[in-house]
Amino acid sequence: MKNWRVALIVLFSLLMAVFARADVNHDKARQLKDMGEILPLEQILQVARREHPGRVIEVELEKEDGRYVYEVEILDKRGEVWELYFDAASAELIKRKREN
């Protein structure tokens, strides 16, 4: 019985860990913006374009370890796609990586 319970707890934790990196859809994004929890995407993109000039081809909002993170994919002039991660509440650049 006890093993079962442990097994369930482990499973639940694993599931939590998986859900901790959950995508947030656009309906939720608008709600969050209206509530002031995150900055408008417009503001995030301004920073993104400044950090890495190019065309924005995809944007995703994720909840990661309790904070909202914008993942912005930018296609630059050389034809490379970059992923930029911003703190959705402060527009702070978290990390930048080339997509492989």
Added chain:
Amino acid sequence: MTSLQKRLRLGLASSVILLMGLLWWMVSGAIEKFGEEFVQARLVHDADSLLAGLQADNNNGLQLTAGRMGTIYQTPFSGHYFSVITQEKEIYSRSLWDETLKTPLLKKGDTRQWREKGPSGQVLLVWSGGFQKLGHLITVAVAKDLTPLSKSLVRFNWYFAGLSLLVLMVLLLIQHYIVRRSFRPLEKVRQEVKNLQQGALLTLTEEVPDEVRPLVQEVNHLLRLLSERLQRSRNAMGNLAHSLKAPLSLLTQLSQQGAQSSAQQDDRPATPDFFEELNKHTHHIRQLMDRELKRARLMGQGSPGARFSPQEEMPILVDVLQRMFEVRQNGVDKKLDIQWLSTEVVFMFDRDDMLELIGNLLDNACKWADHQVRCEINGDEQHLQFIVEDDGPGCPDEEIARLTTRGVRLDESALGHGLGLSIVKDIVETYDGSLIMECSAGLGGLKVTVRLGVRSSVWN
């Protein structure tokens, strides 16, 4: 601005700029309209797809069938957006993300179109319509970013401006070339005028462009006039010399006789006959001189020209004549009344010729008049008529017939209507005019009518 080239260039430049401006306004307007209509057609098409994709969900509401719209509506701020508003909720494209379309609710059947600002500085063309489906009232709004369109419009404007500038330059260049070519005949005329001066030519060739021909014809007309006038003054000089010859040779004869008689130691004093003869001849010479001086005086000052304005010239002429005859009639109480009447037309006749003509007619009339001289000038630009009457003794018919016969030279002995009328006759003949002498019905003396026409050779 005296340069024709400059004036033409300005005219061409302003008309090309105006034309290109108008063309630009029309073409860019049309392009923008076509672009917008194209976008609008797509928006309506997408709205139809959206409407078709709306299905009833389990809770008696509406939901959009997944994957119905293209990925372009998925990427945030892609420039393509939609928004479906029902009574319960709003379904909008993922591309809108946290932005909204400012869509008013429409009644079914209503459509509306407007522009509004989108995210990232986009300008959106929004098309919106009201519908009813599955018992729900729905407002669908579809929007597309117009920035790419206006960007290409701006690019077009630059191309067009560049093209306009190029067209202007090329046209100016062509015009410059044409103008230079067209003015080349003028250089030829200039060369001919130079040759004229050196005596190599008598008239300018009239084989020039239509625009220059009138000028050349006028110059030729002037040349003919001048050469005729020169011929006339040569004739006058010849006449004078000729008429001086006879009295001078008589005087020489007399002085030789006198010398002879003094050489023969003839103490006999010269006879009164001798002095009388001497006096007669010197008097004759003085008369001839007086006539020439008077002619010069009648011509007055003023520049020569191919226009004769009686209103300007007559008062001066009449004044000169009145004074001349007052001086001549010194002591004798003869009051001369010269009346004149004229139209205000400025005649296209040579001023010097006309003054000489009317001057001599009036001089003659004044000489013979008792008290009154009447003068009338009328006609139009192509015809001119002088009528001069006096209240003198008149002229017998047979003399008149003789005087007016063509080719007969009149001289001093012809009843005293001497050199004056002779000059008049010369001028009338050079103008192919007519000279009529008759008895004046009103005043009883001589009435002279002169009619002149502009020579047709000049005007065709």
